[in-house]
Amino acid sequence: MSDSDQTPSLPAVPDDSPLAPGGPAPDGLPAGLSAATRAVHAGRPAHVPDAPLNEPLTMASVYVATGDREYGRYGNPTWQAFEAALGDLEGGDALAFSSGLAAVSCVLDLVGQDALVLAPDAAYQGTLGQLADLEMRGRLRSRLVDVSDTEAVLAALDDDVALVWIESPTNPNLDVADVEAICAAAHEVGAYVVVDNTFATPLLQQPLDQGADIVVHSATKYLAGHSDALLGALVTRDEQLRGVLKGRRDLLGAVPGTLEAWLALRGMRTLHLRLERACANAAELAGRLARHDAVGRVRYPGWGAMVSIELGGGALAADLLPRKTRLWVHATSLGGVESTLERRRRWAGEPRTVSDALVRLSVGVEDVEDLWADLSSALDDLVG
Ligand SMILES: *Cc1c(COP(=O)(O)O)cnc(C)c1O
Numbered sequence: 001m002s003d004s005d006q007t008p009s010l011p012a013v014p015d016d017s018p019l020a021p022g023g024p025a026p027d028g029l030p031a032g033l034s035a036a037t038r039a040v041h042a043g044r045p046a047h048v049p050d051a052p053l054n055e056p057l058t059m060a061s062v063y064v065a066t067g068d069r070e071y072g073r074y075g076n077p078t079w080q081a082f083e084a085a086l087g088d089l090e091g092g093d094a095l096a097f098s099s100g101l102a103a104v105s106c107v108l109d110l111v112g113q114d115a116l117v118l119a120p121d122a123a124y125q126g127t128l129g130q131l132a133d134l135e136m137r138g139r140l141r142s143r144l145v146d147v148s149d150t151e152a153v154l155a156a157l158d159d160d161v162a163l164v165w166i167e168s169p170t171n172p173n174l175d176v177a178d179v180e181a182i183c184a185a186a187h188e189v190g191a192y193v194v195v196d197n198t199f200a201t202p203l204l205q206q207p208l209d210q211g212a213d214i215v216v217h218s219a220t221k222y223l224a225g226h227s228d229a230l231l232g233a234l235v236t237r238d239e240q241l242r243g244v245l246k247g248r249r250d251l252l253g254a255v256p257g258t259l260e261a262w263l264a265l266r267g268m269r270t271l272h273l274r275l276e277r278a279c280a281n282a283a284e285l286a287g288r289l290a291r292h293d294a295v296g297r298v299r300y301p302g303w304g305a306m307v308s309i310e311l312g313g314g315a316l317a318a319d320l321l322p323r324k325t326r327l328w329v330h331a332t333s334l335g336g337v338e339s340t341l342e343r344r345r346r347w348a349g350e351p352r353t354v355s356d357a358l359v360r361l362s363v364g365v366e367d368v369e370d371l372w373a374d375l376s377s378a379l380d381d382l383v384g
Helices: 035-041 077-090 100-108 125-136 150-156 179-188 239-252 258-268 271-290 314-324 368-383
Strands: 093-097 116-120 141-145 161-167 192-196 214-218 232-236 295-299 306-311 340-343 358-362
Touching (some): 035 077, 077 258, 100 125, 100 232, 179 192, 271 295, 271 306, 314 358, 314 368
């Protein structure tokens, strides 16, 4: 990573893997618990008489001096409970941010002046938007590549690359990257690897175990899971890197709201149950959608709860479909208990690598037959 007087740089990638996989066991809990059990228990107060079972909301901008916190921008017990729970599931140390994009910008802010970032050519538009903005202002350079094409990624990796940004599955094309192979190759050229794990969640993919240096989350989505809170997070096993990222959060001030952290933690207690139902619904719907005449192509990686479809009727049909459903809500975002859908290219900032006829479905936890009845009748209307 190139150095500059003004721009802080990430420390060099350590040669050896920094910490053993798995992360710390929840305080006072037996070791070896499954992810489902840890989703319920990690980050709770100790089991002592009269302690609340759940970490309470601590509304405080100031703490009594000479402790670890001092001021509300430096730390909060409620954020820390969320961070402990997420860190436990990802197998690292988590830091919460005010939104997913605040977490993204904290990482990109650390890239050295003029350094090269290898990034997906189709990914969450906000991430690509930040990269384009930084490039336009002469802060860094980017090289875009199809991250699901491992050979293309490896071919694009040279000594010049300081950071590799992966999203997998990608938003909204749902392409899957070979995270392990890319991490190994990136580390060989001394580059850091960041994986946006928003779509997979730590229950379906643990990028730190696959070699990633930093995991990014929009906790707004599956982690919080109820479409009522904006929150982001970074997770790493590298203690030095965590210190650098915490320092940037302290300085830049993109800290989470206390209520948002509390809501996300409450949401995470049922993450495994919500995902189990949503993934089963998605698998069933993906199969049925592939057989519907209005659907030209189904994009579904075979796992997860997101399904994208490209409609034979083009952009017009894709704009009409969300207006014809009654149960599925026409809305952006994803990962909530309720099923939602939208044509992604209705957003001006959506990359042109996304089909104009693509409708992204965030499959919720409702009854799958009710979901299909509503969706199939709206699709029938398009071809009928
Ligand atoms: C939504 C999203 C983000 C941005 O998160 P916010 O919480 O909306 O700021 C980043 N990455 C992915 C993959 C997302 O879906």
